[in-house]
Amino acid sequence: MAHAALEDVRALTFDVFGTVVDWRSSIVGEGQALGARLGVSLDWAAFAEAWRAGYQPAMARVRRRELPWTNIDGLHRRILDQLLDERRLVWPEPDIAEFNRVWHRLLPWPDSVAGLQRLKKAFTITTLSNGNLSLLVDMARHAGLPWDCVLSAELFHHYKPDPQVYLGAARLLDLAPEQVMMVAAHPSDLRAAAACGLRTAYVPRPLEHGPGGPMEPWEEGEFDLVAEDFVALAEKLGA
Numbered sequence: 329m330a331h332a333a334l335e336d337v338r339a340l341t342f343d344v345f346g347t348v349v350d351w352r353s354s355i356v357g358e359g360q361a362l363g364a365r366l367g368v369s370l371d372w373a374a375f376a377e378a379w380r381a382g383y384q385p386a387m388a389r390v391r392r393r394e395l396p397w398t399n400i401d402g403l404h405r406r407i408l409d410q411l412l413d414e415r416r417l418v419w420p421e422p423d424i425a426e427f428n429r430v431w432h433r434l435l436p437w438p439d440s441v442a443g444l445q446r447l448k449k450a451f452t453i454t455t456l457s458n459g460n461l462s463l464l465v466d467m468a469r470h471a472g473l474p475w476d477c478v479l480s481a482e483l484f485h486h487y488k489p490d491p492q493v494y495l496g497a498a499r500l501l502d503l504a505p506e507q508v509m510m511v512a513a514h515p516s517d518l519r520a521a522a523a524c525g526l527r528t529a530y531v532p533r534p535l536e537h538g539p540g541g542p543m544e545p546w547e548e549g550e551f552d553l554v555a556e557d558f559v560a561l562a563e564k565l566g567a
Contacts, residue, residue, distance in 0.1 A: 443558020489520030
């Protein structure tokens with residue numbers, strides 16, 4: 329391994345939405361196809377951003393127990409229904425249900441599959457996502473993501489950044505927290521993982537919200553590794 333300080337790392341856990349897959353472009357593409365079929369004209373990029381913007385507030389409602397445990401498919405559907413209602417859009421129920429599953433069909437960033445294949449040779453690689461288990465399995469099959477296993481917040485009935493998710497992943501992998509490295513494009517996710525004793529790798533995705541879109545601020549030196557993509561991460565980890 330290139331970094332001696334990280335020689336005890338045995339497993340890499342990956343945030344998925346935005347880190348491994350390009351949710352925005354995927355939703356825009358499927359939205360445009362659906363709109364053409366239904367005769368609906370929308371700013372699909374804005375629609376995708378609004379859908380994603382409802383994600384954290386919806387999970388916070390579960391965390392505050394304002395909602396019973398609801399998986400991400402269920403939360404995405406609640407947000408989608410609200411967006412359609414706000415825009416006075418009435419779609420056939422089968423189309424709404426199928427469009428809600430676009431999150432199962434998100435496309436990977438160009439480096440994701442090749443980078444994961446390299447990292448898999450040296451480490452156990454797994455998701456550690458708020459996405460539900462069936463969503464993550466479908467996504468892996470659709471996008472060709474070569475995970476060794478699929479771990480979801482659904483297994484713990486907690487959503488990141490709750491510590492139960494990060495510590496639960498280490499426990500299920502039969503590893504100490506410091507033997508697990510969280511990989512994410514979101515500094516807040518990495519900070520929560522670090523607070524639980526996990527190592528951290530930041531892989532920025534400047535196009536997550538489109539060209540010139542917002543990114544979370546971070547400080548030089550606050551993460552164990554910073555890499556421009558998964559292939560570069562593999563090189564830095566000697567994989």
